[in-house]
Amino acid sequence: MSFPDPIKRLTKGSTPTLLETSKGNEVIDSINAIANLTIQKGDKDHIEKTSTGIDIFYKGGVTDGTTTTIFMIDGEDISKGWNLTFDEGVLVEAERVDSNFKTRRIAICSNGSTEFVDFVIKE
Numbered sequence: 484m485s486f487p488d489p490i491k492r493l494t495k496g497s498t499p500t501l502l503e504t505s506k507g508n509e510v511i512d513s514i515n516a517i518a519n520l521t522i523q524k525g526d527k528d529h530i531e532k533t534s535t536g537i538d539i540f541y542k543g544g545v546t547d548g549t550t551t552t553i554f555m556i557d558g559e560d561i562s563k564g565w566n567l568t569f570d571e572g573v574l575v576e577a578e579r580v581d582s583n584f585k586t587r588r589i590a591i592c593s594n595g596s597t598e599f600v601d602f603v604i605k606e
Contacts, residue, residue, distance in 0.1 A: 524573060550575070556582050561603060 490509055493499070499506040519536025531538045550570045557563040564582035568575050586601045 524571070554580075554582075556584060561586065 490513060493501065493506075501507055501510065516532065516537050520539065521536065522539045522541070525540030525542060527540065527542050529540050531540070550568055552566055552568045555565045555567060557565065561584045562582055564580050564584075566576075566578040566580055568578075583606045584603055585606060587604050588599050588601050591598050591600055
């Protein structure tokens with residue numbers, strides 16, 4: 484299946500208009516193709532238009548087959564985190580884990596006044 488031709492701009496007072504089925508379907512088909520876009524690893528770099536959308540394939544680089552895992556603290560709940568595993572730059576696993584971090588409120592006294600400050604500590 485080939486890519487749709489560029490959609491021609493409408494002209495005021497002339498046809499086609501978006502109220503016409505053929506022009507409306509042309510717009511809908513183009514939007515649906517973009518909405519159903521997938522990106523995945525393949526054996527070569529190429530793009531395919533399918534009946535359900537667009538598939539973008541990329542060829543991964545040559546590696547020694549090792550994977551990389553990084554830990555990230557959850558920005559909304561620092562007691563939780565994520566172990567993110569990548570293979571050739573592609574996220575292959577995301578595991579929710581305890582972070583062993585928490586906040587501790589500490590009172591700091593200076594010149595007769597007290598200020599409370601939250602610190603992040605590792606348990």
